[in-house]
Amino acid sequence: MTAIDLNSDLGESYGAWGMGDDAAMLAIVSSANIACGFHAGDPLGILKTVKAAAERGVSVGAHVSYPDRVGFGRRDMGVTSPELTADVIYQIGALKGVAAAAGVVVGYVKPHGALYNRIAHDPIQGQAVIDGIKAIDPDLVLMGLAGAPILKLAHKSGLKTVAEAFADRAYTAGGELVSRREPGAVLHDTTVIARRMLQLAHEGTIEAIDGSTIKVDAQSICVHGDSPGAVAIAQAIRQAFETDGITVRSFLAA
Template structure:
């Protein structure tokens, strides 16, 4: 690959409780997955992040999740279709309004946490999220787990699908993410993360947690901003790619 997108989950602070360093992360990434208030984020904080993203020319996406502030959207849930479609439309619509006020536009949707993992395999919940996106704007792209059934399911429904590689997360041999409940699920060493992402971009593969070599479709690299080393990791990944002549560009820019 000669170019790739670099994204991060931002806008997740809530009132006086900070989450991540959005100000430092925004100049590094090319796309920002902005919380929509259900798993994290408050309107004033989200609006501030959107203003800065607009100023820097960073592409914006709706980071929709389950209605789960206490669990940070990482607890499994089983909402009805009516609930999930309504909640997803609500979150996208809220971010669209805030984005318009900030002078930018929502261009894609990236489900968060437990919802992201659920729709990767659960065709019913995937259908609900796809239906919600299409009801709001069929031109919105969907970020979905590489190699999972959701990718073809969404493409068959007419959506553009972008597959991210998670820079700081360990993968199982089947291409799924290692559960955060297990040791080694999150990688904190910036140099290690940068090395594996550079290899992914150059070779299309990297090493799973059990030592297996896996191939992964990826048009974007995601760095989590809610970890203490998030900014350092993002900067290391960006520097490593740029030094190798890889152009960093949002997938929404064509």
């Protein structure tokens, strides 16, 4: 692999409550998953982040979520398909409007938190998200968990997709993310994380939490913007890639 996308979840601050360091992350990543107001983010903060992404030449994607501010979008919800489709349309539409004001376009959609994990294997909610994306802009790319059925479902429905791996999360032997409720689910050691991502880029594999080696075919790597030490993690990955001759570049520019 000679080039790979590095993305982060940004625009998640709300009023006086700051979340992450968007400015620092935008100097490192190539794609920004921007909150759309349902799990986090307020209009002014979202606009500032989109403008900053535009100035940096960073691709912009809609980080859609269940309507769950209190739980930061990390609580599963049994919403109906019509509700979920409408929620996705609403959120993408909001970010498209902000992006237009900033002179950029929204190029992809990445579901957030519990919604991301739910649709990875739930074809009913997955199809509802896909239907929402197609209804507002069928040219948008869906970003999803590498190896998850949602990517095949999206392809079958006519959407382009990009498979994603997580730098700062542990994996099960089955290729899923270890639940945040479990010990060791979130990784913090920048040296270990950078080494894992180099292995991913070169071999398409990663070490699972039980020590086994699993196949992960991903074109994008995520560093959560709200994780402790997120900027240091992203910097370590980018430096490791550049030292190794791997270019950090948005998958939309490929």
